Amino acid sequence: NAGVTQTPKFRILKIGQSMTLQCTQDMNHNYMYWYRQDPGMGLKLIYYSVGAGITDKGEVPNGYNVSRSTTEDFPLRLELAAPSQTSVYFCASSYSGEGDYGYTFGSGTRLTVV
Amino acid sequence: GIQVEQSPPDLILQEGANSTLRCNFSDSVNNLQWFHQNPWGQLINLFYIPSGTKQNGRLSATTVATERYSLLYISSSQTTDSGVYFCAVERSDTGNQFYFGTGTSLTVIP
Known part of the structure; x- marks a missing residue:
């Protein structure tokens, strides 16, 4: 059981370049x-999704885009990288509803924009 | 959003000592969780504790929702307890959006 898998683990981007951070979970979390x-x-929330086809903005969405075509995958897109986007990015998943959500994090992607 | 303040920001303990970490939050919440980030960056969920007290081995947590604070107790600390401890809260009108504090960095020395 892999949990939440993020790729890549490290990346260096030049200003203005684009990239997609991948996130996959195998726990059937919605x-x-x-x-x-x-x-x-x-941690500050960028975007979240409550199910396939549904996404919403968090605290700091500017400069990012997301999509959720399947339950398992939730990629994060940076269109025009800026130095302010240098950070460590974490993907997480959970069950919905009340109670213990089973919140699970991936191991992170360290991104540097130069 | 909700303001989440954690104290102390840094803590150094001798192995075997006990400690209490505090989390204050600015508004009513329906969910509160404690996370541990180990020195390699991995985040682990420790407790789901919107109210009351829970214990898991040497760790326990108490949340007093009416007074808007939560405490994490670490007893008989070990070097493997080192890392950053985060408190995160959620309000029912924000969906499953957690607001994180800036954490308490704990170093346990042998």
């Missing part, structure tokens, strides 16, 4: 999330 973590800070 909720998925993308967070960013800046040095010495907590």
